[in-house]
Amino acid sequence: xxxxxxxxRAEDAGAKGFxxxxxxxxxxxxxxxxxxxxxxxxxRELAVILGVSRPIVREALRALTVLxxxxxxxxxxxxxxxxxVSVLNDFFAFAIAQATDVVDDVMQARIAIECxxxxxxxxxxxxxxxxxxxxxxARIAPTIHDPEAGARADYDFHRSxxxxxxxxxxxxxYDAMAEVLMTSHVGRRRTLDAFGEIRTxxxxxxxxxxxxxxxxxxxxxxxxxxxxxxxxxxxxxxxxIGEMRPAxxx
Amino acid sequence: xxxxxxxxRAEDAGAKGFxxxxxxxxxxxxxxxxxxxxxxxxxRELAVILGVSRPIVREALRALTVLxxxxxxxxxxxxxxxxxVSVLNDFFAFAIAQATDVVDDVMQARIAIECxxxxxxxxxxxxxxxxxxxxxxARIAPTIHDPEAGARADYDFHRSxxxxxxxxxxxxxYDAMAEVLMTSHVGRRRTLDAFGEIRTxxxxxxxxxxxxxxxxxxxxxxxxxxxxxxxxxxxxxxxxIGEMRPAxxx
DNA sequence: GTCCGACCGTGGTCAGACCAATAAGCACGA
DNA sequence: TCGTGCTTATTGGTCTGACCACGGTCGGAC
Numbered sequence: 001x002x003x004x005x006x007x008x009r010a011e012d013a014g015a016k017g018f019x020x021x022x023x024x025x026x027x028x029x030x031x032x033x034x035x036x037x038x039x040x041x042x043x044r045e046l047a048v049i050l051g052v053s054r055p056i057v058r059e060a061l062r063a064l065t066v067l068x069x070x071x072x073x074x075x076x077x078x079x080x081x082x083x084x085v086s087v088l089n090d091f092f093a094f095a096i097a098q099a100t101d102v103v104d105d106v107m108q109a110r111i112a113i114e115c116x117x118x119x120x121x122x123x124x125x126x127x128x129x130x131x132x133x134x135x136x137x138a139r140i141a142p143t144i145h146d147p148e149a150g151a152r153a154d155y156d157f158h159r160s161x162x163x164x165x166x167x168x169x170x171x172x173x174y175d176a177m178a179e180v181l182m183t184s185h186v187g188r189r190r191t192l193d194a195f196g197e198i199r200t201x202x203x204x205x206x207x208x209x210x211x212x213x214x215x216x217x218x219x220x221x222x223x224x225x226x227x228x229x230x231x232x233x234x235x236x237x238x239x240x241i242g243e244m245r246p247a248x249x250x
Numbered sequence: 251x252x253x254x255x256x257x258x259r260a261e262d263a264g265a266k267g268f269x270x271x272x273x274x275x276x277x278x279x280x281x282x283x284x285x286x287x288x289x290x291x292x293x294r295e296l297a298v299i300l301g302v303s304r305p306i307v308r309e310a311l312r313a314l315t316v317l318x319x320x321x322x323x324x325x326x327x328x329x330x331x332x333x334x335v336s337v338l339n340d341f342f343a344f345a346i347a348q349a350t351d352v353v354d355d356v357m358q359a360r361i362a363i364e365c366x367x368x369x370x371x372x373x374x375x376x377x378x379x380x381x382x383x384x385x386x387x388a389r390i391a392p393t394i395h396d397p398e399a400g401a402r403a404d405y406d407f408h409r410s411x412x413x414x415x416x417x418x419x420x421x422x423x424y425d426a427m428a429e430v431l432m433t434s435h436v437g438r439r440r441t442l443d444a445f446g447e448i449r450t451x452x453x454x455x456x457x458x459x460x461x462x463x464x465x466x467x468x469x470x471x472x473x474x475x476x477x478x479x480x481x482x483x484x485x486x487x488x489x490x491i492g493e494m495r496p497a498x499x500x
Numbered sequence: 501g502t503c504c505g506a507c508c509g510t511g512g513t514c515a516g517a518c519c520a521a522t523a524a525g526c527a528c529g530a
Numbered sequence: 531t532c533g534t535g536c537t538t539a540t541t542g543g544t545c546t547g548a549c550c551a552c553g554g555t556c557g558g559a560c
Contacts, residue, residue: 017543018312042510053545055305058512059312062268066313075510075552108366109419116362169359173423267512292541303514308543325521325541 021050021060029069029080040070040078106180111229113174114158118209118225119218121164129164130214136160137210141203147193151185157206164213188232191239201231271300271310279319279330290320290328356430361479363424364408368459368475369468370415379414380464386410387460391453397443401435407456414463438482441489451481 015023028034040046043061047054061078064070072078121129136157143150155178162174174181192202205228212221265273278284290296293311297304311328314320321331371379386407393400405428412424424431442452455478462471 022316044510055308055513056544058305059309062309062313063316066272066317072511074512075554077510105417105419108370108415108417109363109423112362112366112420112423113359115366116358120358165358167355167358169355170362173359294541305544306513322542324543325523327541 017052018056018059021046021052021057022063024050025060025064029064034080036080036082038080039076040080042077103180103184106177107184107229109173109177110181111226113170114161115222115225117162117165117167117170117174118213118221119165120167120170121161122213122216122218122221124166125164125213129160132160133157133164133210133213137206140206144199144202145193147186147189150189150193151182154185154189154202155182161209161213188236191236195235195239201235205231267302268306268309271296271302271307272313274300275310275314279314284330286330286332288330289326290330292327353430353434356427357434357479359423359427360431361476363420364411365472365475367412367415367417367420367424368463368471370417370420371411372463372466372468372471374416375414375463379410382410383407383414383460383463387456390456394449394452395443397436397439400439400443401432404435404439404452404456405432411459411463438486441486445485445489451485455481 025040034040040061041049043054043057047057050057061070061072064078065072068083069081070078071081125133136153139153140150140157143153158181159174162171165171205224208224209221209228212224275290284290290311291299293304293307297307300307311320311322314328315322318333319331320328322328375383386403389403390400390407393403408431409424409428412421415421455474458474459471459478462474
């Protein structure tokens with residue numbers, strides 16, 4: 001059952017056309033009195049009320065749609081939704097398409113977020129968080145020779161850390177980079193699988209991180225995580241310059 | 251003089267209407283062969299080529315516009331632009347409009363980003379960075395009784411830290427929260443101005459941070475910055491529960 | 501009371517028209 | 531030949547009106 005939201009007065013912002021409609025709807029959404037699930041007036045009504053043609057209303061609604069703020073349902077109407085983090089995924093995808101050598105830089109953001117998250121997790125994690133982390137940890141060893149599944153397992157472990165932080169903002173930012181991070185995880189797992197020396201690193205390091213969180217030691221957790229990243233970087237460096245020997249056949 | 255980009259073949263994605271056009275343009279942008287400044291074909295041509303009506307093309311272009319990916323110039327055409335970080339500001343503004351008590355959580359992201367940034371700054375800052383930081387530092391004392399200007403000065407100092415990190419990604423994320431952070435800075439400066447005990451904190455703490463960066467000590471810089479945030483939180487807590495005395499009249 | 505058909509409402513899209521404004525091209529005059 | 535003025539073409543901005551698809555609701559008939 002939808003609540004129909006009465007939009008009764010056009011705001012006079014000196015704008016007209018698309019800008020007027022977009023600003024009007026944006027203001028309503030920002031005012032916070034439209035809640036997810038609320039349905040806006042039909043396009044034809046909005047057009048009359050705002051004194052514009054229907055295609056202009058549609059342009060504005062489309063714009064809000066790609067921002068993840070509303071959803072246009074065919075033959076139903078336009079429904080307010082929670083801000084959709086996948087918008088940010090697109091943003092980063094586009095930014096990266098236009099840049100060079102950004103992946104390493106995104107790693108800085110990853111480090112920033114995860115190190116803060118693990119501090120918070122050590123302070124705030126719930127039993128459910130520990131269970132999630134434990135389950136993710138258990139998936140690391142069996143996937144040691146499968147870069148795709150292994151990347152998934154790695155990502156899940158780290159994402160569980162962020163979740164255990166209890167910080168929605170950190171989670172949003174982390175999820176915004178999900179695709180980039182997954183690509184990075186796959187690449188790293190491929191590199192590590194090609195060289196056999198580092199299985200203990202992967203399994204033991206993740207276990208140590210888990211332990212630090214469980215033992216509620218934010219400083220140690222942060223430090224171990226930074227070391228975890230630094231060791232990963234070192235392996236990558238060695239692989240790049242040929243200091244590592246390929247694994248004997250598995 | 252614009253480069254006209256020939257879009258010669260519609261991708262068959264099984265979609266139609268808006269989705270078809272949006273996906274097509276999105277793919278072209280993601281392919282990375284459209285550069286900022288490039289001009290897309292006129293709307294009428296795109297409509298013919300893609301076999302849709304012009305309002306549908308417009309909807310798709312509008313969508314790309316609000317994502318900051320292109321700019322529709324009246325009577326000129328649609329021009330590719332660099333991804334615009336202000337999109338993210340809107341995202342956070344909307345997210346906050348729909349949530350309660352998010353500002354404190356955004357602070358976690360701020361801490362994450364700045365602490366990583368100051369580590370990188372201590373390692374990477376250039377002379378120009380030091381000059382920017384120094385100039386921002388010099389603006390803190392004279393604005394001590396002016397919450398608006400003071401907030402600006404505070405923000406500038408911290409933004410300079412992020413810039414000195416040399417990490418574009420950290421800068422993007424930080425700028426995404428610029429409006430939220432400015433609001434937070436204003437509020438903090440107002441609170442601190444109402445209570446006079448903390449002028450030394452503001453001026454001296456920022457100076458210490460600057461010093462740690464100049465002396466290229468990432469660990470100390472990180473620690474001092476965390477303490478800086480913790481002290482700010484403590485002042486806020488005391489103000490909230492009435493433990494601080496209002497300042498004698500200035 | 502149940503089922504079926506018709507109608508209404510809503511978004512999705514199309515076609516065609518008009519407007520505004522700038523830039524480019526052409527013609528004419530000095 | 532060059533400069534100026536006028537006209538035309540181009541492009542986005544918007545409007546109007548029409549049609550389509552389809553789901554939901556209501557009313558009527560059995």
